[in-house]
Amino acid sequence: MLSWGSDRRALLARRVVVLLALSLHPFIAVGQRVEGVVVDAHGRGVGNAEVYLREGNRMVALTNERGEFSFQAEGRDSVCFDVQALGFFGESRCVLPGSSEVPVRVTLRDRLIAIEGVGVRGQTSPHVTMQRLDIANLLSLQAAGSGVESLVKLMPGVHSNNELSTQYSVRGGAYDENLVYVDGIEVLRPQLARSGSQEGMPIINPDMVSVIEFSSGGFPANFGDRLSSVLNVRYRTPRKFRAKVDLSLMENRACIEGASSDKRLSGILGVRYKSTRLLLNTTETKGDYHPSYFDVQAKGRMEFNPDCELSALLGFSRNVYFFKPHNKVTRFGALTADFLQMNVYYEGQERDTYMTMFGTVQTRWRATPRLTLRGQLGGYWVREEEKFDILGEYWLSELRGVEEVRPVVDSASNVGIGGFLEHARNRFEGAVATVKGNMDYQFSLGNVEVGLELSPRYFYHVANEWNLMDSAGYAVPRALREVPVQGLARGAGGFPSMLYSMYAQTQLRFPSAAGILTLVVGIRGSGVGQWRDLRVSPRVSASFVPESAKDLRLYVGGGLYYQYPFYREIRDRAGGIHPDVHPQRSIHALGGAQWGFQAGGRPFRLQAEVYAKWGAQLVPYVIDNVRLRYEAQNAAKSQTYGMDLRLNGELAPGVESWVSLSVMRSRMRITDKLREANRQPAADTYFYAPHDQLFGASLLLQDYLPGVPGFRVALQASYALGIPLVLPNGRYGQQSRMPSYKRVDIGFSYAFKDENYSLPRLSRAQWLKSLMVSAEVLNLLNFANTVSYMWIKVTNAQGRSSSLAVPNYLTSRCVNIRFVMSI
Structure with a gap:
């Protein structure tokens, strides 16, 4: 014992x-x-x-x-x-x-x-087809569109002919072909909006942004299914207290953020209110404009340890557009013919509502120094209502000479007289949920990433709209109590779907005596409903940096891309829903070079890229302002070829300037019989695609005034040739061209204090980080840009009627005052 x-x-x-x-x-x-x-x-x-x-x-x-x-x-x-x-x-x-x-x-x-020394940090992004944009340029954009989308519109290959809209076309694609992410959650665009003023405020809050990545084609497999582009935005994770107030005559923003002393708990809150009334009052249609756009977003983050964290993002926006038109005066014509003037007098009103709510919760866990796991649960809900009854009576007069303007009541100058009635009671409600996870493993040559995503979707719509045009020889009753209307669309119903996707992607880096070769190879599988409908999308890109010329980067890329229909693609012009529409398909191929050089002791970069896109199983559509009217059937294919050039650098220390040039030709061909035979092309051949734009250019110049510290000038300009124009319910291929889009904005700002300069009186105010006042002149040269047309019938002396396109112009010159302060 x-x-x-x-x-x-x-x-x-x-x-x-x-x-x-x-x-x-x-x-x-x-x-x-x-x-x-x-x-x-x-x-x-x-x-x-x-x-x-x-x-x-x-x-x-x-x-x-x-x-x-x-x-x-x-x-x-x-x-x-x-x-x-x-x-x-x-x-x-x-x-x-x-x-x-x-x-x-x-x-x-x-x-x-x-490549890394100027605003577009292409090398910071691990993928050669993704470009990282400098968020500092958001402050320089003018208030007609001072958001992230306005910065994207200045990129090569991106086209937009409407300063009131946040939608854009990329390399000949439709507005719906652009994918947008905010902190990993896919953002839905307005589905019912027919003009830029109805879209409301863009969902991305520029004060909360930390990273902006954009690809105009050939994007990698870890991004979702769209035919044209991807915009990936990540919100900031605060490390210290900061507050910012941005006030102007059009938009007011406030943002506050902070973190705990150990940096493990942080949060950021952004509130915005916007009214485009000042801009809308410069249009040719006079009336009572009451647009009201409100948005609030908040993000929080909790770090359990350096290898594990949890974050959440919540957002809500409510956009109301109320309009009561009074009158409209439009003068148009050509130098070789007499000018015409149309006077319209209105009765009625319009009220549109657009609301969204979204949220996401995501977690990150670094299991080992090489292995990182991520998971995300998110949802997006949107509700839109469009209600209007507008009665208009118009007089069309002829103007002979610059000095001679005859009254509209003079029968000798009247060309036509008539009226119209527009009615709509449309509603749309949609919801998208997202559950996804991915794994990222790092090794000596690069990394491997694998992901899976499930996305149940549902929408419900009610369509009830029509219009009536009454002029001589135009509206003739078919029966005693039957008056024909145009643009009739009626329908109601819901449509659920389940979209699933998975991807595997690897990035490999091979350094050698000749240079550095980087390969990104990925494959993506996606489908709707049953697994046997799985569609596979291979994607690849390669870049090479020669050892003998480290400021030169050569790259190629491409892949196969699908786009699954949501709402607009499966709704026809009569309001019917066609769930049998298949995914559209596109093949991308591109190649280019980036060359960095020094000029005047400052860094510059020149980028040139050529590309080709081949589309199949496309859904044909026509453009009406910002509204796309689809045929709801896979009946077209397309060919697009182009080249983009971009030169950017610092004309003045610390501020970026650039110029972008794009040349493109996009053609479409109808490959099947359309439901409406009157829209079938007269010949089975290629015609210009709806967003074909042969040439486009954009410019952003920033400079300081010599001898006056803190005074900055920013000039923003855009020019683009017109896109094809088709008659309402006309045949595909019978086209003319809209006028070119031209716009110049300029802003003058004075910084009383910023990170580089401070007035002596403010240097002691350590709590004040920056203080700036600016004056902006929008549409400096007062260009009259045409966004759409109003089609009327006119009858001549012989009794023959013809269609006449009366242009609808965008905004005129406008002045905005802006005040920005951060602490």
């Missing part, structure tokens, strides 16, 4: 010693914990940077999205490690014993100076 007890006490003592040693292991064996952050030359965190311990050359950490890292080092001597990241020169650091409590800050130098 004594021997057994002694052995038991000895065993117990040994266990106590082992447990004590294990408890003291971090102090006597591990040595020290090293924490730090990796940033670029501009102070931004560098994600996915690899940290290698010099002893043994083994990777011990991988930076998160903010560039932070931490690892445990054994021993009590100094710890030396190397940091490597794609697109940067490597750096080495040594941490002395006893100094590990202070976070190590590692600044990486850009490997491609010109």
